[in-house]
Amino acid sequence: MAATLFSKVWDLHTVRKLPTGQTQLFVGLHLVHEVTSPQAFEMLRTRGWGVPFPSRTVATVDHIVPTASLARPFADARAEEMLTSLQQNCRDFGVPLHDLGSLEQGIVHVIGPELGLTQPGMTIACGDSHTSTHGAFGALAFGIGTSQVRDVLASQCLALDPLKVRRLDVTGALAPGVYAKDVILAIIRRLGVKGGVGYAYEYGGEAVSRMSMEERMTLCNMSVEGGARAGYVNPDATTFAYLKGRPAAPSGAAWDRAVAWWASMASDESARYDDRVTLDAGALEPHVTWGINPGQSVGVSGRVPRSSDVAPEARAQVAEALDYMGFSGGETISGTKIDVAFIGSCTNGRLSDLREASRVVKGRKVAPHVKALVVPGSNAVRAAAEKEGLDAIFRDAGFEWRGAGCSMCLAMNPDKLEGRQVCASSSNRNFKGRQGSPTGRTLLMSPAMVAAAALAGEVADVRPMLGGAR
Amino acid sequence: MTLPAIRRVSGAALPLRGDDVDTDRIIPARFLVSITFEGLGEHAFEDDRKAAKAKGKTHPFDDPLFAGARILLVNRNFGCGSSREHAPQALARGGIKAVVGESFSEIFFGNAVAIGLPCVALPGEAIARLQSLVEGAPKSALAVDLEARTLIADGKTLPVSIPENAREAFLSGNWDGTSMLLERFQGVEAVAARLPYVAGF
Numbered sequence: 001m002a003a004t005l006f007s008k009v010w011d012l013h014t015v016r017k018l019p020t021g022q023t024q025l026f027v028g029l030h031l032v033h034e035v036t037s038p039q040a041f042e043m044l045r046t047r048g049w050g051v052p053f054p055s056r057t058v059a060t061v062d063h064i065v066p067t068a069s070l071a072r073p074f075a076d077a078r079a080e081e082m083l084t085s086l087q088q089n090c091r092d093f094g095v096p097l098h099d100l101g102s103l104e105q106g107i108v109h110v111i112g113p114e115l116g117l118t119q120p121g122m123t124i125a126c127g128d129s130h131t132s133t134h135g136a137f138g139a140l141a142f143g144i145g146t147s148q149v150r151d152v153l154a155s156q157c158l159a160l161d162p163l164k165v166r167r168l169d170v171t172g173a174l175a176p177g178v179y180a181k182d183v184i185l186a187i188i189r190r191l192g193v194k195g196g197v198g199y200a201y202e203y204g205g206e207a208v209s210r211m212s213m214e215e216r217m218t219l220c221n222m223s224v225e226g227g228a229r230a231g232y233v234n235p236d237a238t239t240f241a242y243l244k245g246r247p248a249a250p251s252g253a254a255w256d257r258a259v260a261w262w263a264s265m266a267s268d269e270s271a272r273y274d275d276r277v278t279l280d281a282g283a284l285e286p287h288v289t290w291g292i293n294p295g296q297s298v299g300v301s302g303r304v305p306r307s308s309d310v311a312p313e314a315r316a317q318v319a320e321a322l323d324y325m326g327f328s329g330g331e332t333i334s335g336t337k338i339d340v341a342f343i344g345s346c347t348n349g350r351l352s353d354l355r356e357a358s359r360v361v362k363g364r365k366v367a368p369h370v371k372a373l374v375v376p377g378s379n380a381v382r383a384a385a386e387k388e389g390l391d392a393i394f395r396d397a398g399f400e401w402r403g404a405g406c407s408m409c410l411a412m413n414p415d416k417l418e419g420r421q422v423c424a425s426s427s428n429r430n431f432k433g434r435q436g437s438p439t440g441r442t443l444l445m446s447p448a449m450v451a452a453a454a455l456a457g458e459v460a461d462v463r464p465m466l467g468g469a470r
Numbered sequence: 471m472t473l474p475a476i477r478r479v480s481g482a483a484l485p486l487r488g489d490d491v492d493t494d495r496i497i498p499a500r501f502l503v504s505i506t507f508e509g510l511g512e513h514a515f516e517d518d519r520k521a522a523k524a525k526g527k528t529h530p531f532d533d534p535l536f537a538g539a540r541i542l543l544v545n546r547n548f549g550c551g552s553s554r555e556h557a558p559q560a561l562a563r564g565g566i567k568a569v570v571g572e573s574f575s576e577i578f579f580g581n582a583v584a585i586g587l588p589c590v591a592l593p594g595e596a597i598a599r600l601q602s603l604v605e606g607a608p609k610s611a612l613a614v615d616l617e618a619r620t621l622i623a624d625g626k627t628l629p630v631s632i633p634e635n636a637r638e639a640f641l642s643g644n645w646d647g648t649s650m651l652l653e654r655f656q657g658v659e660a661v662a663a664r665l666p667y668v669a670g671f
Contacts, residue, residue, distance in 0.1 A: 012664075015661050026665070035554075039507055042505075078503045081504075145581035146556075194490065194575075227550065227575070250671045255671075258671040293490050317490070412503055433498055439521070
C-alpha cells in the first residue's frame with residue numbers, strides 16, 4: 001500500500017504499542033547540547049541508569065558559547081558551569097562530544113547535517129524545538145523536553161502519538177532575492193502559528209525540489225514556528241549529493257546500499273495525506289515580520305496591519321503586537337529603522353546564507369548607526385567562509401565577524417539587544433524579549449534582507465541590490 | 471517508577487489572557503543558564519510582569535488577589551515556541567498544579583505531563599467565562615477532576631478533554647515514563663538490529 005515517508009519511518013522505528021496507547025519509538029540519532037541535558041543526566045545518575053546506545057548519541061555546545069572570545073573560564077560563571085557539566089556528563093556516560101575549539105563544534109542543527117550524521121529514514125530527537133531542521137533529509141526529527149531527553153538517553157526511545165501529515169506543495173520558482181526563509185514565513189503567515197499542531201509538514205513541489213539542502217533546512221527548521229513538531233522533504237538526488245563524502249556518511253559498497261534504502265523511504269507517489277495545501281512560490285516577495293510571533297509577517301512592499309484590518313477575535317493580539325513593536329499600524333514595513341543586524345542561527349547560519357548576504361554587502365558599508373554581526377552556524381561554516389574571503393567582505397563593510405554558536409537568536413550568551421533596540425534578524429523567533437532585552441524588538445527576514453537592512457539602516461527591499469543572476 | 475497519582479487538583483485560579491503565549495515569555499532564556507531547574511518558580515513571566523509594572527498595571531502573577539492560585543486559566547496554543555521544559559517547571563515550581571486552556575502546544579503539553587502538571591482543555595467560550603468569573607471573584611474555588619474528566623466551577627460541572635494516555639498516566643502515577651520504555655529492552659535492541667543505518671548499511 002502506498003505510504004508517506006512519515007508512516008514508513010514511524011512503522012520501522014516502532015518498538016511496541018505502550019499500555020498508555022502511545023507508540024514506543026526508537027530514536028536513531030540523539031543530539032545533545034548543554035542547555036536541556038544537565039538535568040536529564042542528573043536524573044540518570046539518581047536512578048542508576050546508563051546510556052545504552054552512546055554511538056547513536058552526539059553532543060556539542062552551542063547556546064551559551066560566547067562569540068567574541070572563547071577564553072576560559074567564561075565571564076558568565078553559570079555558562080562556564082554548564083559547559084563543564086556537559087563535558088563531565090559526556091565523559092561519564094561515554095557520549096561523543098564536539099567540544100569548544102573543535103572544527104566540528106557549532107549549532108547542533110548545523111553540525112548534524114555537516115558531519116553526515118543526519119540521514120534519510122532516521123528518527124532524530126534533540127532537546128531543542130528546531131530539531132525539525134533535520135527533516136530536510138527525509139528524517140523524522142522531533143524537538144523534545146528535558147524529561148524526554150532523559151527517556152532517550154536511558155532507553156533510546158520516546159513515547160509518542162503519531163502525527164497527521166499535511167502535504168505542502170510549493171509550485172513554481174522563486175524569484176531572485178526570494179528565499180526558503182520567505183517561503184516558510186509565507187506558509188506560517190497563511191496557516192498560522194498553530195496551524196500545524198498535530199501535523200508533520202511534508203514539503204514538496206517544484207520550488208522545493210529545486211532547493212539546495214541548506215534551503216530545505218531553513219524551510220524545515222521553522223516548521224515548529226507554524227505549530228508542526230516535525231517537517232520533512234523527501235530524499236532525492238540533491239540529498240544524496242550533499243551526503244556523499246561526509247565524515248559519518250557511508251562509503252564504498254555501503255554507499256550504494258544506503259542510497260537505495262534512502263530512496264525507498266520517500267513517500268510513494270499515490271500516498272494519501274491528511275491535508276494538502278498549495279503555495280505559488282513565483283508570487284512571493286521577500287517577507288519581514290512586523291509582530292511578536294513568526295506568523296505576523298508581510299511582504300516587503302506591504303504595510304503593517306491595523307488592528308481594525310483583522311477579524312474582531314484577532315484584534316487584541318494584533319493590538320498587543322503593534323504596541324510592543326511601536327507600530328501604529330498602516331505604515332510600510334520598508335523604511336522601519338533598525339539598530340542591530342544579526343546574520344546567523346540554525347535557521348540561516350550556513351555557508352549559502354553567508355554567501356547570499358555577502359553578495360549584497362560586497363563593496364558597500366553598514367549604516368553608521370547599525371551594529372551588525374555575522375555569527376557562522378558552525379566552526380566549519382566559519383572556516384569555509386573565510387577560505388572564500390567572505391569574512392573580509394563582511395568586515396570591510398563594517399560587520400563584526402564572530403565565532404560560531406546560537407548567539408543573538410536567543411541571547412543565552414553575551415550577544416544581547418539593549419533596551420528597545422530593533423534587530424533585523426535571520427533567526428526564527430520574534431517573540432517578546434527573545435533577543436535578550438525584555439523590551440527588544442525583532443524583525444525576522446532572510447540573511448540577504450538582513451544585509452540590505454544593515455546597509456540601509458532600515459528595512460529595505462534586497463532585490464534591487466542584488467546584481468546579476470543568482 | 472511509580473509516582474504519586476494525580477486524580478484531582480483543586481484551589482483558586484489565576485486567569486492569564488492571550489493566545490500563543492510562548493515559552494520565552496513563560497521563562498526568558500537567561501534563566502536557562504543553569505544546570506538545575508531550581509529557583510525557576512519566582513521568574514515565571516518575569517519580563518511580562520516587569521512590562522506590566524512599567525505601564526502601571528499589575529500582571530496576574532503579581533496580583534495579590536491571585537496569590538496562592540493553583541490552577542492557571544489560559545487561552546489558545548499555550549506554550550508554543552521553544553521546547554524548554556523550564557517553562558512548565560517554572561509554573562509548577564511557582565505553585566501551579568494544573569493548567570486549563572483552549573489548546574496547548576504539543577511539546578509544552580508533553581513536557582507538562584512528564585513533570586506531573588496536568589493540562590486539560592475546554593472550548594474557548596467556557597475558558598473566557600471562567601476567566602471572567604475568576605477576575606470578578608478571585609478566590610473562587612475550581613476543581614479539575616481527572617478521574618471524572620470534569621472541571622467544577624461556580625457550582626457547575628463542565629466536561630474537559632485530555633488525551634487518554636496522559637489521563638491514565640496521572641491516575642496511575644506512571645507519568646514519569648522512562649521505566650516503561652526500559653521494560654522490554656530486547657524489543658528496543660530488535661528494532662536497532664533491523665535498521666540498516668545502525669549497522670552502517
